[in-house]
Amino acid sequence: MCLCAGVFGDEVKSVSVMEGDSLTLQTHITEIQRDDRILWKFGPQETRIAEINKEDNIISINGDVLDGRFRDRLQLNNQTGDLIITNITTQHTGVYQINIRGIKMTSHRFNVIVYAHLPAPVITSNSSKCSSSSSSNCSLLCSVLNVRDVSLSWYKGNSLLSIISVSDLNIRLSLSLEVEYQDTNTYRCVLNNTITNQTQHLNITHLCQTCSDTTGVIISVIYLLIFSYNNLFYYLL
Known part of the structure; x- marks a missing residue:
């Protein structure tokens, strides 16, 4: 499993992971506060994939978006808001963004690259x-x-x-x-x-x-065949 903490502001943290592994994107939060709202987005369209609204006691995971590529693969840590992607595939390569609204607003971004298993040359x-x-x-x-x-x-x-x-x-x-x-x-x-x-x-x-x-290999094979034939002929006699 890869544990990755984001960076603040406009910086993007690059993360590399192998297909089939689990990836945890961390929020920098020790414990979610009562008025906090955490929103995870994915891709250039910033599609919402997960949310925690502590004030309204809402935990939401949208695994069916984007043709269901996240279905049964997303988990949220209720205490920290960390996003966990299990059995990750190359379809999950892209930019993940977290927006945290509470006493102050912060955001982190991760550029995740998922590598397929390599074939033998x-x-x-x-x-x-x-x-x-x-x-x-x-x-x-x-x-x-x-x-x-x-x-x-x-x-x-x-x-x-x-x-x-x-x-x-x-x-x-x-x-x-x-x-x-x-x-x-x-x-x-x-x-x-x-x-x-x-x-x-x-x-x-x-x-x-x-x-x-x-040529040497061929001659050796021929001698072996002759020797085997002679032994067989002697046995039959």
Whole structure:
């Protein structure tokens, strides 16, 4: 759960949270006073989503507004007026505003960014299945589908080789890399946002083989099949 306290005046506090988590937006109030009225709003239209009117003893949660995106997800702390959003989704990304009317008027705003869980990047080879020379280059591609507000990077050990970033929703995000066949270094492709990351390690021997390696594997398989056949023939006799 993320606990976030707002800021006064025209400032906006930025909050990042993962999809599926709970988020608590705090009011700075220790205890609501008898004449206080607390109003929570969301989005550019400042849609009312929750209210506490202490004088009239009213507690109201409007989860059905905005096509029901807040339905069964909002809670109010009766003592402090804190707003709790449970099982949050990317649809809840936006600006939340609280207006507090009492002895004095105050307001806080939160810019909430909800990140979806990241998929694991996929590494594929654009080269032929094998190369006759171990000194030639093997062309690789690391890619992910349907991501936004992320960076995709290639690392050699702990050294950053290349990086590409995207803010808008991208159908496919890709980053290429060339290595020598039978390279003994360790490579990894990393997809990350401001909260978390997903890493895919490169298996060079699997994606980048020399033809001699492939031939050796084939010969070994043939010998194994011959050996198995001879054993079977001997058993049948």
